[in-house]
Amino acid sequence: YFLFSCQDNKLTSSMNADFMDLWKEDVAEVFLWPDENYPTYFEYEISPLNHELPILVANTNGDLLRWQPFHYNADRQTDHETAALGGEKKPGAAVDGWVAEFFIPYKLLIPLNHVPPHKGDRWRANFYRVDYDEPKSVSWLWQLTKNTFHDYESFGSIIFN
Known part of the structure; x- marks a missing residue:
């Protein structure tokens, strides 16, 4: 389960379907890398x-x-x-922010190794947010990466209990 609370002044989001290039507009992202032996992650x-x-x-x-x-x-x-805070949930709306919550079932993460996790397992992960308000986009990362947010070797660690 993941919860993002995003400060924002404007919903820079116009894509109206799933499986589009969402990273080109306001977005929240999670990266999960359960097996460091393979450079494949969710x-x-x-x-x-x-x-x-x-x-x-x-x-x-x-x-x-x-x-x-x-x-x-x-x-x-x-x-x-998702929900808009202080405004409507529509493209270009003036808001105070927005919230996203989602549950990723372990069954979706198969065929990655070490899924589901067991007590004591360590996965690498990162959490990312981009705000495309003008004049310049701003991004936030839980763990800083070197060159790109796809620099999986810089992801942080989460340990399951």
């Missing part, structure tokens, strides 16, 4: 308008290959919701 993106992009990313020396989940339904599908 990325989940959600827009303020509640559209999502769940993908597996193979990152070989910065060359990114992405796959969308197959049979993305029932117990393999995320449960997600």
Whole structure:
């Protein structure tokens, strides 16, 4: 389960469907890398308008290959919701911010190794937010990365209890 509380003045979000290039507008993202032996991780993106992009990313020396989940339904599908704070949830709306919450089922993360996690397992992860308000976009990361937010070797660690 993940919860993002995003300060924002304007919802820079116009994409009106799932599986679009959400990273080009306001977005919150989670990266989960359960097995450090393989450069493949899960990325989940959600827009303020509640559209999502769940993908597996193979990152070989910065060359990114992405796959969308197959049979993305029932117990393999995320449960997600967003809300605008202090304004309407619509493209270009003036707001005080927005909130995104989502649940990623472990079944969606298969075929990654070490899924589901067991007590004491350590996964690498990062949490990312981009605000595309004018005149310049601003981004936040839980763990700073060196060159790009896809620098998975700079992800932080989460330990399951």
